[in-house]
Amino acid sequence: MLYDNLTINEKGHLCMAGMDTAELARQYGTPLYLMDEERITGRMRTYKSAMSGYFGAGSLPFYASKALCCRRILELAKAEGIGVDVVSAGELYAAESVDFPMDRICFHGSCKTKAEIDYAVRLGVGFFICDNAEELRRIDAAAAKCGVRQSVLLRVTPAIDPHTFAAVATGLIDSKFGLPIPTGQAREFTRLALSLKSVVLRGFHCHIGSQIFDKQPLCDAATVMAGFAADMRDELGYSAEIIDLGGGFGVPYVESEPEIDIDDTIRLVAEHYKAEMSRRGFGETAVFMEPGRSIVGDSGLTLYEIQDVKTIPGLKNYVAIDGGMTDDPRYALYQSRYTMLLANRAGERADTLYTVGGRCCESGDMLGEDISLPEARVGDLLCVLTTGAYNYSMASHYNCVPRPPIVMLRDGKSYTAVRRESFREMLACQFDDT
Ligand code: LLP
Numbered sequence: 001m002l003y004d005n006l007t008i009n010e011k012g013h014l015c016m017a018g019m020d021t022a023e024l025a026r027q028y029g030t031p032l033y034l035m036d037e038e039r040i041t042g043r044m045r046t047y048k049s050a051m052s053g054y055f056g057a058g059s060l061p062f063y064a065s066k067a068l069c070c071r072r073i074l075e076l077a078k079a080e081g082i083g084v085d086v087v088s089a090g091e092l093y094a095a096e097s098v099d100f101p102m103d104r105i106c107f108h109g110s111c112k113t114k115a116e117i118d119y120a121v122r123l124g125v126g127f128f129i130c131d132n133a134e135e136l137r138r139i140d141a142a143a144a145k146c147g148v149r150q151s152v153l154l155r156v157t158p159a160i161d162p163h164t165f166a167a168v169a170t171g172l173i174d175s176k177f178g179l180p181i182p183t184g185q186a187r188e189f190t191r192l193a194l195s196l197k198s199v200v201l202r203g204f205h206c207h208i209g210s211q212i213f214d215k216q217p218l219c220d221a222a223t224v225m226a227g228f229a230a231d232m233r234d235e236l237g238y239s240a241e242i243i244d245l246g247g248g249f250g251v252p253y254v255e256s257e258p259e260i261d262i263d264d265t266i267r268l269v270a271e272h273y274k275a276e277m278s279r280r281g282f283g284e285t286a287v288f289m290e291p292g293r294s295i296v297g298d299s300g301l302t303l304y305e306i307q308d309v310k311t312i313p314g315l316k317n318y319v320a321i322d323g324g325m326t327d328d329p330r331y332a333l334y335q336s337r338y339t340m341l342l343a344n345r346a347g348e349r350a351d352t353l354y355t356v357g358g359r360c361c362e363s364g365d366m367l368g369e370d371i372s373l374p375e376a377r378v379g380d381l382l383c384v385l386t387t388g389a390y391n392y393s394m395a396s397h398y399n400c401v402p403r404p405p406i407v408m409l410r411d412g413k414s415y416t417a418v419r420r421e422s423f424r425e426m427l428a429c430q431f432d433d434t
Pocket of ligand 1: 389
């Protein structure tokens with residue numbers, strides 16, 4: 001099995017966290033997202049202890065809530081004492097709704113509106129990760145209006161290729177995010193921040209991309225950030241207190257992808273970062289990171305019921321499921337690979353190839369091609385692994401398909417963290433009385 005929380009019971013059913021997923025599908029219906037709570041909190045703890053242990057005092061992971069902005073996960077992050085990274089007023093609102101401590105929130109995003117900035121300053125978020133000069137001026141004006149001084153980190157692009165898929169590579173010079181170091185724009189950005197009265201420059205941020213397995217680009221980014229921090233000290237007399245290295249640790253979706261040892265990778269990056277800083281005579285800084293996928297990705301799976309099986313002779317076998325791009329657009333967007341199996345026949349040999357088609361009226365609505373399954377039958381439960389990140393959060397209402405529920409598993413029990421959307425809820429904004 002791809003992960004150690006997955007087993008097969010005596011009925012041949014797939015179990016997650018010791019619970020029979022076929023039984024859960026019967027109880028809650030399909031499509032259904034299932035999540036293993038202990039695995040999520042375990043990841044949060046690993047990040048927290050590794051970061052304070054290897055980077056030192058004040059260092060903290062901020063859960064990137066774009067991966068799955070679910071109030072229950074935010075409650076877990078709050079209880080575990082980690083921070084949260086939000087990228088919109090909506091994500092901030094979700095954090096506010098669980099009384100998340102504002103001093104542990106980073107407000108991110110490459111295009112924050114004035115209304116969003118005002119809202120976040122008013123709430124007193126700990127840090128803005130500021131994308132560009134115009135935005136910095138807007139934050140300064142909002143803070144002045146509120147009579148506060150707002151902590152900011154500046155997002156800079158270190159020109160590092162993270163060796164991941166193009167849609168999620170963000171640290172190259174040609175990027176819509178942040179301002180590049182090599183062009184000198186990051187330095188001018190710093191100069192501007194130091195000149196403004198109502199922002200307090202606390203340090204610098206970079207995020208080179210997502211689904212990264214190679215440790216070298218992470219170390220290279222640390223080197224560039226250490227160099228930039230030292231240059232700003234030497235050129236502008238400014239010493240950063242915090243360096244934020246972003247998120248991006250990869251998660252194996254298929255057997256051929258490696259599993260990243262989070263603790264060990266942080267140890268390695270921290271050793272490298274500290275050596276680079278001390279080589280430049282820089283004292284200790286706090287370090288932030290923003291893991292999303294590696295906190296929730298492999299804690300989730302999705303169950304669908306197979307509605308139809310179709311063979312085009314000499315060409316292909318298709319299975320049609322009761323979900324698809326509306327609950328998981330990642331294959332349609334990035335041709336992302338997944339591991340799939342039949343949850344009700346998990347022990348059987350997977351010797352037939354299928355194309356998994358979603359229910360939407362769109363040829364691109366697929367979850368995978370050339371997927372090995374046992375010979376599939378109508379009523380079988382198709383399970384897609386590793387759907388905890390960027391599935392529910394990217395779900396849509398295309399074809400007026402309501403969003404599935406998220407059911408959490410903990411201590412041998414299940415509970416609903418997000419209930420199944422009703423048709424009425426899906427259309428709520430179209431009725432006058434809601
Ligand atoms: N920090 C920043 C500034 C980010 O842009 C992201 C992800 C993260 C942290 C978290 O990265 P993670 O640890 O999750 O790799 N929808 C795509 C992924 C988009 C990632 C966007 N930014 C997917 O489904 O693969």
